[in-house]
Amino acid sequence: MTQPTDAPTTVPQAAVVLRHYVSQARWGLAATRASVLEAAHPQIGAALVGNSTFVARPWRRLRNTMMSTRRLVDDDEQVRLREAARLNRLHQRISGTDAHGRPYDAMDPEARGWVMATLFESTVTMCRLGGHPLDPPTQQRLYDEFREMLVLMGDDGSSLPATLQEFWPYYDDTISRRLEFNEAVHAVLHRVFAEVPPPPALRGHPTAWAAIRALAGPLATAITVASLPETYRRQARLTTPPGAQALMHGVHLAAGLATHWLPAAWTQVGTFMDVLDLDDDDDDGPGSRLLGALLHQASRVSALLQHLTADAGPPVSSARRSAERFFTEVLDQTGDGHLAWPDLAAMAREIATRLDMDAQTEARLFTAYADWWRELQTSLDTDGDGRITRHEYATAATTPAGPALIKIADVLFDATDTDGDQVISAGEHQKLFRTAFDHELTGGGGGLSRAAFVREFLTFMAGRHRSAAYDHLLTEG
Known part of the structure; x- marks a missing residue:
C-alpha cells in the first residue's frame, strides 16, 4: 500500500x-x-x-x-x-x-x-x-x-x-x-x-x-x-x-x-516558536523581525491607550506595592496566590531544564531550594499554615535572604560555569538567561565573577530591583 x-x-x-x-x-x-x-x-x-x-x-x-x-x-x-x-x-x-x-x-x-x-x-x-x-x-x-x-x-x-x-x-x-x-x-x-x-x-x-x-x-x-x-x-x-x-x-x-x-519551512513548529519569540535557538529570526515590524505602529497606540486608561485607584505604599508585585511575578510561580514548596520546586525545575543539569547538580539545586523553603517558613509563615500569603510576605520586616539562598546562587554559578574557570562568560550567561550581559554587571572585564553573580542573584531575590537576566529566567509567562 x-x-x-x-x-x-x-x-x-x-x-x-x-x-x-x-x-x-x-x-x-x-x-x-x-x-x-x-x-x-x-x-x-x-x-x-x-x-x-x-x-x-x-x-x-x-x-x-x-x-x-x-x-x-x-x-x-x-x-x-x-x-x-x-x-x-x-x-x-x-x-x-x-x-x-x-x-x-x-x-x-x-x-x-x-x-x-x-x-x-x-x-x-x-x-x-x-x-x-x-x-x-x-x-x-x-x-x-x-x-x-x-x-x-x-x-x-x-x-x-x-x-x-x-x-x-x-x-x-x-x-x-x-x-x-x-x-x-x-x-x-x-x-x-x-x-x-x-x-x-x-x-x-x-x-x-x-x-x-x-x-x-x-x-x-x-x-x-x-x-x-x-x-x-x-x-x-x-x-x-x-x-x-x-x-x-x-x-x-x-x-x-x-x-x-505550503512549503515545509512555513508550517514547522520552529517557525511558530520564532514568531512568538519562544525558540531559544533563534533570538532574532525572520518571524520575530516580521512581527516586530507589523507591531511598530501599534506600540504607539498601545502606549497612548495605557496612559488614558491608567488605574486611578487609591494610592498604595510604594514599598508594599513593590513587594506584592515581586511576590506575584517571581515567587508565586504556580499563580495560586500563595507561596509554598511547589513554587520553589518550579523555579528549580526551570533552572535544571535550562541548563540540562546532570543528576548530581540537580540534586544539589533542589536541596538548596528545600533549605530555602524551610527558612522562608520559619521567618514568614506567621500563622503556621504551611504557606505564605502575599500579605505575610509584603508586611515582613526582613527580606528573604539567608544562607540557603546563597547556596542556591553558588549551585547556579557552578552549573552555569561549564568550563570551570570561575567566570561566567557571555555564552554561558546566554544559555541560562537567554539575554546578554548587563554592562554594569561585568565591570568591563567581559565576564561575571562568582562574587558578582551571587550579589546580583541575592539583590534580585530580595526584591530590591529588577534584572533583565532574572526576569527572563523566573518571571516570564
Whole structure:
C-alpha cells in the first residue's frame, strides 16, 4: 500500500513517524486536546493543580515541552536517554494527596501510559480531521513508537495494550470509567485561554494582546471542547456554542491543507516558536523581525491607550506595592496566590531544564531550594499554615535572604560555569538567561565573577530591583 502524502517519506525507524508530526506547528492542536484528556485523569489532574505552572506561565510550559519533545525524538540515542532520565528525576519529585484525599504520583505507570495514549489518539484524530488520515501501517508504527517511548522512560510498556486492536477498547473504557471533570480540566479550558499572558514578542503591546486574547480565547476553548471525544463531553457536561463543530473541523482541515501544500519551512513548529519569540535557538529570526515590524505602529497606540486608561485607584505604599508585585511575578510561580514548596520546586525545575543539569547538580539545586523553603517558613509563615500569603510576605520586616539562598546562587554559578574557570562568560550567561550581559554587571572585564553573580542573584531575590537576566529566567509567562 502506498504511503499517504501526509506520511513520512523515509522508512520508519525509531520515532521517525512521531518526529514527523511533532515537528509540525499544527501538532499544537493535538497536544492541546491531549492535555485536556490528560488533566481529566485523577492522578494527572491532581499533579497539575498541585505542582504545575501551566496556568500562570503557559508560554514557558509550551517552550519547555517542545524542547523536551525534540530531545525525546532526537536521532542521537544518548540525547533521548539523557532527556528521559531528566524527566524521570523531575517526576519523581511530584507526588502528594489531592483535595479528596486521593494519593497521586507522577511516576504512576497507569498515568504515564494514559499520557502516551492521549497523545497517540490525538495525533491520529488530527490527521483524520486534517484530511489525510493515517493508513493502517503508519498508524501501527506510530502506536509502536509511543509504546517505545514508555520503555525509553523506564517503564515496561505494559501500561498500554500490546496491540493497536486492543488499544481502542482500552481507550474508550478509560474515558468512560476513569476520567472526570476536575479543577485541572477547568483550568486548561477556561483559565489558560482566558488569562494567558502575552508571549515574549507581544509583551510590549498589552492593549493589542488584550484584544487578541478576548477574541482568540473563547474560540480556542470552543475548538478544543468540540474536538474532544463525545463520550467525555457528555459525561463532563461540556457544551459548545452553535457552529463550534464546524469551526473545529474547518480549523483542522485548514491546518492540514496548509501542512500539505505550503512549503515545509512555513508550517514547522520552529517557525511558530520564532514568531512568538519562544525558540531559544533563534533570538532574532525572520518571524520575530516580521512581527516586530507589523507591531511598530501599534506600540504607539498601545502606549497612548495605557496612559488614558491608567488605574486611578487609591494610592498604595510604594514599598508594599513593590513587594506584592515581586511576590506575584517571581515567587508565586504556580499563580495560586500563595507561596509554598511547589513554587520553589518550579523555579528549580526551570533552572535544571535550562541548563540540562546532570543528576548530581540537580540534586544539589533542589536541596538548596528545600533549605530555602524551610527558612522562608520559619521567618514568614506567621500563622503556621504551611504557606505564605502575599500579605505575610509584603508586611515582613526582613527580606528573604539567608544562607540557603546563597547556596542556591553558588549551585547556579557552578552549573552555569561549564568550563570551570570561575567566570561566567557571555555564552554561558546566554544559555541560562537567554539575554546578554548587563554592562554594569561585568565591570568591563567581559565576564561575571562568582562574587558578582551571587550579589546580583541575592539583590534580585530580595526584591530590591529588577534584572533583565532574572526576569527572563523566573518571571516570564
